[in-house]
Amino acid sequence: MKGKVAxxxxxxxxxxxxxxxxxxxxxxxxSQVYSxxxxxxxxxxxxxxxxLDIIMPDMNGIEAxxxxxxxxxxxxIIMVSSQNDSDTIFKALQAGAxxxxxxxxxxxxxxxxxxxxxxxxxxxxxxxxxKAIVDHFQGSHKKIEALSDREQQVADAIRDGMSYKxxxxxMDLSIDTIRMHIKNIYSKLHINSKxxxxxxxxxx
Numbered sequence: 199m200k201g202k203v204a205x206x207x208x209x210x211x212x213x214x215x216x217x218x219x220x221x222x223x224x225x226x227x228x229s230q231v232y233s234x235x236x237x238x239x240x241x242x243x244x245x246x247x248x249x250l251d252i253i254m255p256d257m258n259g260i261e262a263x264x265x266x267x268x269x270x271x272x273x274x275i276i277m278v279s280s281q282n283d284s285d286t287i288f289k290a291l292q293a294g295a296x297x298x299x300x301x302x303x304x305x306x307x308x309x310x311x312x313x314x315x316x317x318x319x320x321x322x323x324x325x326x327x328x329k330a331i332v333d334h335f336q337g338s339h340k341k342i343e344a345l346s347d348r349e350q351q352v353a354d355a356i357r358d359g360m361s362y363k364x365x366x367x368x369m370d371l372s373i374d375t376i377r378m379h380i381k382n383i384y385s386k387l388h389i390n391s392k393x394x395x396x397x398x399x400x401x402x
Contacts, residue, residue: 202229204245219309235262252279263293297322352379357399
């Protein structure tokens, strides 16, 4: 039995290219092409795989992931987008996508291989997407390396959930000194909040 693949894409050319690649495969076939996420959510369709665009007029693809997962919990969602910035990629993966395909690579990617990898429990990303993720983590490391040893200790403690008072007691320093270190950390890392620091430290 062939694996069913739904395509949610408002660009007709991209949608037809994806459909062409899917329908020429021996083990997969397109169940339906939808111009937007609401059309899919209102349809009686239960595909095993979904190619999902991000920028669409009625509903953003990333916002749609949770609704699609609720309707089709077993479906594997692969994002298809021209947006290759690390923030967008991470948001899509955190929301539940298992693959990320940049549109510029459509004709050079083996859609069959992609679907096989996802079917076997893996995750698939095109080279440009993987490079964006690598660049993000390498950039995080370079920024962290700019901190002094003491600032690194304070940053680690914040990442681990310690309060300023706990950090001060742990490092035998005054709270004012800890605040000074945190101010310097924010300045060196070009961030403005504890949340941003924790997010950046998550790449370590």
